[in-house]
Amino acid sequence: MNNEVQDIIAKDYEYGFTTNVATEIIDRGLTEEVVRLISSKKGEPDWLLDFRLKAFRHWRTLEQPTWGHLNMPDIDYQAISYYADPTASKKQGPQSLDEIDPELMRAFDKLGIPLEERLEKAGGMAVDAVMDSVSVKTTFRKTLAEKGIIFCSISEAVREHPDLVRKYLGSVVPYRDNFFAALNSAVFSDGSFVYIPKGVRCPMELSTYFRINARGTGQFERTLIVADDNAYVSYLEGCTAPMRDENQLHAAIVEIVVENHAEVKYSTVQNWYPGDKEGRGGVLNLVTKRGLLRGQHSKLSWTQVETGSAITWKYPSCVLQGEGSQAEFYSVAVTNNYQQADTGTKMIHLAPGTRSTIISKGISAGRSQNSYRGLVRMGPKAEGARNYSSCDSLLLGSKCGAHTFPYMDVQNPSAVVEHEATTSKISEDQLFYCQQRGISPEDAVGLIVNGYAKDVLNKLPFEFAAEAQKLLSVSLEGTVG
Amino acid sequence: MSQYLELFQSQRALIDGNSIPFLNQHRDAAAQALAQLGLPTQKEERYRYTDVVGAFAPNYGLNLRQAHTAANQPDAAVLRQAEALYGTLASVQADAITALNTMLVQDITVLCIPAGEQKENPIRVSQLLRSTAPLMQNRRLLIVAEPGSRARILLNDKADEGQDFLTTQVTEVFVSEGADVEFYDIEQTHARCHRFHQFYADVQQGGRLTHTVFTLTGGLSRNTTQVRLSGKDAEANLYGCAVIDATQHCDNNTLIDHAVAGCRSNELYKYVVDQQAVGAFAGRVLVRPGADQTDSRETNANLVCTTQARMFTQPMLEIYADDVKCSHGSTVGQLNDEALFYMRQRGISQADARLLLKQAFASEVINALPFEALRGRLQVLVDQRFRGELNHCRTCNLCGTQNT
Numbered sequence: 082m083n084n085e086v087q088d089i090i091a092k093d094y095e096y097g098f099t100t101n102v103a104t105e106i107i108d109r110g111l112t113e114e115v116v117r118l119i120s121s122k123k124g125e126p127d128w129l130l131d132f133r134l135k136a137f138r139h140w141r142t143l144e145q146p147t148w149g150h151l152n153m154p155d156i157d158y159q160a161i162s163y164y165a166d167p168t169a170s171k172k173q174g175p176q177s178l179d180e181i182d183p184e185l186m187r188a189f190d191k192l193g194i195p196l197e198e199r200l201e202k203a204g205g206m207a208v209d210a211v212m213d214s215v216s217v218k219t220t221f222r223k224t225l226a227e228k229g230i231i232f233c234s235i236s237e238a239v240r241e242h243p244d245l246v247r248k249y250l251g252s253v254v255p256y257r258d259n260f261f262a263a264l265n266s267a268v269f270s271d272g273s274f275v276y277i278p279k280g281v282r283c284p285m286e287l288s289t290y291f292r293i294n295a296r297g298t299g300q301f302e303r304t305l306i307v308a309d310d311n312a313y314v315s316y317l318e319g320c321t322a323p324m325r326d327e328n329q330l331h332a333a334i335v336e337i338v339v340e341n342h343a344e345v346k347y348s349t350v351q352n353w354y355p356g357d358k359e360g361r362g363g364v365l366n367l368v369t370k371r372g373l374l375r376g377q378h379s380k381l382s383w384t385q386v387e388t389g390s391a392i393t394w395k396y397p398s399c400v401l402q403g404e405g406s407q408a409e410f411y412s413v414a415v416t417n418n419y420q421q422a423d424t425g426t427k428m429i430h431l432a433p434g435t436r437s438t439i440i441s442k443g444i445s446a447g448r449s450q451n452s453y454r455g456l457v458r459m460g461p462k463a464e465g466a467r468n469y470s471s472c473d474s475l476l477l478g479s480k481c482g483a484h485t486f487p488y489m490d491v492q493n494p495s496a497v498v499e500h501e502a503t504t505s506k507i508s509e510d511q512l513f514y515c516q517q518r519g520i521s522p523e524d525a526v527g528l529i530v531n532g533y534a535k536d537v538l539n540k541l542p543f544e545f546a547a548e549a550q551k552l553l554s555v556s557l558e559g560t561v562g
Numbered sequence: 563m564s565q566y567l568e569l570f571q572s573q574r575a576l577i578d579g580n581s582i583p584f585l586n587q588h589r590d591a592a593a594q595a596l597a598q599l600g601l602p603t604q605k606e607e608r609y610r611y612t613d614v615v616g617a618f619a620p621n622y623g624l625n626l627r628q629a630h631t632a633a634n635q636p637d638a639a640v641l642r643q644a645e646a647l648y649g650t651l652a653s654v655q656a657d658a659i660t661a662l663n664t665m666l667v668q669d670i671t672v673l674c675i676p677a678g679e680q681k682e683n684p685i686r687v688s689q690l691l692r693s694t695a696p697l698m699q700n701r702r703l704l705i706v707a708e709p710g711s712r713a714r715i716l717l718n719d720k721a722d723e724g725q726d727f728l729t730t731q732v733t734e735v736f737v738s739e740g741a742d743v744e745f746y747d748i749e750q751t752h753a754r755c756h757r758f759h760q761f762y763a764d765v766q767q768g769g770r771l772t773h774t775v776f777t778l779t780g781g782l783s784r785n786t787t788q789v790r791l792s793g794k795d796a797e798a799n800l801y802g803c804a805v806i807d808a809t810q811h812c813d814n815n816t817l818i819d820h821a822v823a824g825c826r827s828n829e830l831y832k833y834v835v836d837q838q839a840v841g842a843f844a845g846r847v848l849v850r851p852g853a854d855q856t857d858s859r860e861t862n863a864n865l866v867c868t869t870q871a872r873m874f875t876q877p878m879l880e881i882y883a884d885d886v887k888c889s890h891g892s893t894v895g896q897l898n899d900e901a902l903f904y905m906r907q908r909g910i911s912q913a914d915a916r917l918l919l920k921q922a923f924a925s926e927v928i929n930a931l932p933f934e935a936l937r938g939r940l941q942v943l944v945d946q947r948f949r950g951e952l953n954h955c956r957t958c959n960l961c962g963t964q965n966t
Binding site: 148150459461474476477478479480481482483484485486487488489490491492493494495496497498499500501502503504505506 | 607851852854864866867868869870871872873874875876877878879880881882883884885886887888889890891892893894895896
């Protein structure tokens with residue numbers, strides 16, 4: 082590829098700063114005592130401790146899976162601290178803005194996440210900000226409460242809405258699901274809880290911002306979203322981490338339950354620290370995300386823009402259990418330098434008339450490896466079910482890899498499954514055409530890549546679309562060639 | 563699996579004594595590899611759709627005494643060539659079934675097409691299974707197409723009714739510079755047959771390999787097809803068609819390895835899966851670093867006819883070079899309602915209309931084949947198969963007794 086393109090200098094990771102707040106970190110290592118300690122620090126009821134212990138005992142019987150197309154560094158699970166609380170100096174957790182450490186406020190400001198409830202700044206978005214293991218602040222709580230919407234950290238939800246949490250926690254991703262799900266179920270710290278009551282349309286975007294700050298810790302958040310009959314919610318998730326030369330573990334669980342005629346949109350812009358140019362450090366992003374479309378004609382859409390993390394290994398999935406339910410998965414995954422991604426989705430059709438769409442765009446540059454892996458299963462009862470999948474890969478450079486591993490399993494004669502995939506590079510002709518018209522090589526590549534990813538970027542909520550577009554060009558800078 | 567290793571240890575002298583001598587040199591390494599690998603379980607990605615352990619579990623008899631019947635004494639030069647090439651593509655370390663075959667096989671069919679020779683008429687290799695007790699047979703085929711030669715090979719597998727059979731077959735094909743090999747593999751066995759065919763080919767510069775597998779009748783069929791394109795401008799075409807019903811199981815697992823720049827590959831597999839049958843297709847295309855200007859297409863289309871039938875499909879691309887053109891497409895669906903309606907309107911019965919559409923579906927594979935004379939024959943076989951009239955005895959005159 083073009084030499085000029087090759088010469089463009091890389092832009093560094095923008096969010097690599099650390100915040101100096103007094104953080105309470107428990108000792109490294111994972112034992113039953115640690116699980117009990119986390120639970121007691123959060124003042125959890127017995128049933129939850131029980132759930133954690135069951136998960137922990139199950140986790141000890143498992144081995145870390147190796148089937149991903151990934152070159153995974155060994156993870157020493159005893160060398161990680163499983164709980165870090167940056168708000169520890171305030172005993173009960175912050176009640177108002179004044180109680181939040183100004184350092185923390187500044188940190189989130191720097192990230193562009195406003196914790197003050199000012200509409201013009203937040204763009205009408207309610208935010209739950211989570212640093213390390215603890216939710217720092219959830220904004221717009223009152224406005225939402227008027228409509229009966231619950232949006233708070235999961236620890237709070239356990240205290241204030243135990244029945245709801247107990248009913249839904251682990252109902253979509255049971256602790257026995259996989260190695261990382263068991264680990265998360267044992268040690269999960271904070272995350273968001275969203276409940277949209279029957280017939281309510283959430284008036285604003287809900288957003289959670291995750292940040293790993295402390296050294297030697299992992300983040301194990303847990304998000305639970307329930308949309309009751311006829312409800313609607315759009316939820317955004319963003320994440321960053323400081324630059325460190327060690328690998329930090331992020332093993333989260335996201336569970337979504339969608340009831341009759343309800344709709345949930347879940348968007349992620351994942352920008353964890355990807356490691357340096359030699360592949361040192363970076364976040365290991367090993368996440369289980371799954372939605373259960375329980376109700377008839379329910380709808381769930383996953384949109385993800387994955388630009389960060391040293392290793393991304395996740396498959397946001399949908400179980401289409403309700404008749405006529407609809408699921409969508411839109412993904413752009415960018416890997417650069419030594420990043421590795423093995424990501425995709427699972428669409429499990431169990432009911433008649435269910436429909437799913439998968440649009441995946443992979444972009445690999447540098448020495449990275451980018452794989453799409455997806456499953457489409459049509460159960461015997463999925464009469465007239467329909468799936469369309471399309472996954473495209475764009476290769477920028479000759480030392481990277483782009484792989485596609487789609488799995489299809491069809492057990493119904495009236496179901497229709499279609500899959501297509503292409504792999505290509507940016508054509509010299511397109512570049513030449515742009516440059517002829519006075520567009521610099523850097524801009525031309527950005528233009529072409531954005532055009533390529535447009536199908537997915539268009540699905541993002543407005544607030545995120547611009548950010549994602551910018552992120553996409555930043556991630557690729559200096560590597561094109 | 564242990565019974566095979568034990569048999570090998572205890573009957574070593576008998577096996578060696580009734581074999582082509584050079585086959586004996588590879589047995590120890592194969593036994594060692596098999597002991598180490600063990601038969602693949604369904605946790606292994608390459609065998610996730612086929613229960614290999616279950617297929618090899620029953621006790622089959624092996625005819626160790628008469629296995630090697632040298633019908634014609636081979637030419638010494640051909641033998642030397644075969645000896646040098648034997649096992650170089652079919653690595654015992656990489657695959658347990660290949661290891662098991664190498665450990666026990668006693669006879670080999672060697673086809674050598676001399677440089678520049680153009681064979682228009684097909685070379686027919688017919689394999690018939692007859693036994694009065696459950697039988698295991700291990701087969702080996704080695705094909706060398708010397709530079710500029712051309713050959714068509716037709717492999718036809720049949721079996722007598724009423725008995726359980728387990729066969730392993732390992733085929734190695736060496737396509738030299740500018741050679742052109744067409745390989746047609748047609749299976750017409752029965753529900754009590756378990757067949758494992760491991761096919762390995764290497765295609766040199768400017769060479770072309772066409773591999774075709776038709777699974778018509780049978781029990782369990784597992785075809786592993788691995789083609790390495792190791793010279794510039796080499797080409798591989800892989801075609802497959804499976805018409806399966808009852809409790810048939812057909813699993814095609816392919817790997818096309820683009821090892822160097824400027825090669826082409828094309829894959830087309832179609833399945834019609836009826837009743838309780840299970841079909842599986844996993845096609846992996848590997849483009850190695852530096853294999854630029856690769857042009858690869860892969861298509862898999864399937865019809866699933868009942869709620870008990872099941873189809874797994876997995877088209878995979880693994881690409882480590884950037885200047886490539888690769889695509890794959892896969893569909894699973896049913897017969898087109900509009901087309902059915904059109905024919906019904908014109909007085910064609912439902913059954914006939916469905917049959918016509920299925921025939922049309924399968925004929926895409928048949929029409930893609932370069933061997934014109936075979937197309938008509940295959941079309942007839944496939945039509946008979948759809949009508950449930952395919953009886954392999956009718957088209958076979960191998961044993962002479964049951965030909966009615």
